[in-house]
Amino acid sequence: MCMRMSIMHISFNDSLSSLAVGTKTGYRLFSLSSVDNLEQIYENGSEDICIVERLFSSSLVAVVSLTSPRKLKVCHFKKGTEICNYSYSNTILAVKLNRARLVVCLEESLYIHNIRDMKVLHTIRDTPPNPSGLCTLSINSDNCFLAYPGSNTIGEVQIFDAINLHAKTMIPAHDSPLAALGFSPSGTKVATASEKGTVIRVFLVHDGSKLYEFRRGVKRCVSISSLAFSMDSTFLCCSSNTETVHVFKLEEPKEVPRQASEENQGWMGYLTKAVTASANYLPSQVTDVFNQGRAFASVHLPYQGLRNVCAITMIQKVLRLLVASADGTLYVYNLDTNEGGDCTLLKQYRLDGKPEQVAELPPVSAATLTNEHVETSAALSSHSSPKPVVNSAATAESEKFHEMAAATESPPKGGFRFDDESEFPPVTQKTE
Numbered sequence: 001m002c003m004r005m006s007i008m009h010i011s012f013n014d015s016l017s018s019l020a021v022g023t024k025t026g027y028r029l030f031s032l033s034s035v036d037n038l039e040q041i042y043e044n045g046s047e048d049i050c051i052v053e054r055l056f057s058s059s060l061v062a063v064v065s066l067t068s069p070r071k072l073k074v075c076h077f078k079k080g081t082e083i084c085n086y087s088y089s090n091t092i093l094a095v096k097l098n099r100a101r102l103v104v105c106l107e108e109s110l111y112i113h114n115i116r117d118m119k120v121l122h123t124i125r126d127t128p129p130n131p132s133g134l135c136t137l138s139i140n141s142d143n144c145f146l147a148y149p150g151s152n153t154i155g156e157v158q159i160f161d162a163i164n165l166h167a168k169t170m171i172p173a174h175d176s177p178l179a180a181l182g183f184s185p186s187g188t189k190v191a192t193a194s195e196k197g198t199v200i201r202v203f204l205v206h207d208g209s210k211l212y213e214f215r216r217g218v219k220r221c222v223s224i225s226s227l228a229f230s231m232d233s234t235f236l237c238c239s240s241n242t243e244t245v246h247v248f249k250l251e252e253p254k255e256v257p258r259q260a261s262e263e264n265q266g267w268m269g270y271l272t273k274a275v276t277a278s279a280n281y282l283p284s285q286v287t288d289v290f291n292q293g294r295a296f297a298s299v300h301l302p303y304q305g306l307r308n309v310c311a312i313t314m315i316q317k318v319l320r321l322l323v324a325s326a327d328g329t330l331y332v333y334n335l336d337t338n339e340g341g342d343c344t345l346l347k348q349y350r351l352d353g354k355p356e357q358v359a360e361l362p363p364v365s366a367a368t369l370t371n372e373h374v375e376t377s378a379a380l381s382s383h384s385s386p387k388p389v390v391n392s393a394a395t396a397e398s399e400k401f402h403e404m405a406a407a408t409e410s411p412p413k414g415g416f417r418f419d420d421e422s423e424f425p426p427v428t429q430k431t432e
Helices: 258-263 267-281 284-291 372-380 397-408
Strands: 007-012 018-023 026-031 039-044 049-054 060-065 071-076 081-087 094-097 101-106 109-114 120-125 145-149 155-161 166-174 178-183 189-194 199-204 210-215 224-229 235-240 244-249 297-300 308-315 318-325 329-334 344-350
Touching: 007 308, 007 318, 018 318, 026 049, 026 060, 049 094, 060 094, 101 145, 109 145, 145 178, 155 178, 155 189, 166 189, 166 199, 178 224, 189 224, 199 235, 210 244, 235 308, 235 318, 244 308, 244 318, 297 318
Parallel strands: 007 049, 224 308
Antiparallel strands: 007 018, 018 026, 018 049, 026 039, 049 060, 060 071, 071 081, 094 101, 101 109, 109 120, 145 155, 155 166, 178 189, 189 199, 199 210, 224 235, 235 244, 244 297, 308 318, 318 329, 329 344
């Protein structure tokens, strides 16, 4: 079976320091600390994994298998132990987590857990049908917001405060249903794209006001699969099922000095004045096109039709654009932060456990998981009301708390030793 079919899930962790890959034979974690080497830091070959999410650079991972698509397992991968597991009455479509919360997305409901002890704090029921499991959770615990579609007919974004457990605001982002969402690292901005896929918008989370609007293209509608901010929120990358990955720069338009404006009296100056003067007489759709920003940089892929995920991160003190493809390849590009333009391919790696660089392949864009697990697991899923019921835990709540803390906190300086047998035995907790 080809590698493309064996890849079921690809995701970057919150700090963009590692990459998680779920396959039909288990899951792997890779370090992204170097451009010259893709180091595999963990491999588990137990079962088919359709979702795997790592909490920052901790030892905690959340996994869902295709065999049991309604069961979430939270594991400590360095110790090889299962901390707890929860079962739901419908297929798990997405899992999002930060240092405070873990969110499980089903087709018509969302469960918000406390990351420390995995207690269900709140359930958002009867959400609009969300078969793709579209949602995103801010990585910032101080601005801990959850975003998900508020409608399945138009592009409304529901912002939910995951700490205080109440709805914050509804943003009317697009006329068409949503296709992609992404928070800035600070949790103060949210990027959106619709199923039409021609326009990317960035909104302020606090009041829903629009900050930026970018045009991805005008020739065709595409399926956008990934929106990701750089850590300083200066750049936003966007990938789709086309051969192009776009990078937009979030900056305020520069004012042109009056003298320079008066000197620009050539043909282009005349054309600019004509367009500006006629803007008030044109349809709003036309004037919007003139006001939308264009891509600052881009990557051109040798293929189209594959979904993918992208990220912008600092590696060895240089900003890089990362693209992980559903065909099982990771591409590392240089992003010129001053000039933009076409990004230069630096390295590309296979994600099947082989660290060797794949030779003689053209530049590639961002990558994501396939939808195979959604279709297959849906057939296994029941349609009963998703209401988790907590059964008795196999061990005390205090033991589970310490196990979760051990997985999420960094070891103190001077050495740290896990004693699995006496201090933190494995814990299993179920909900039906």
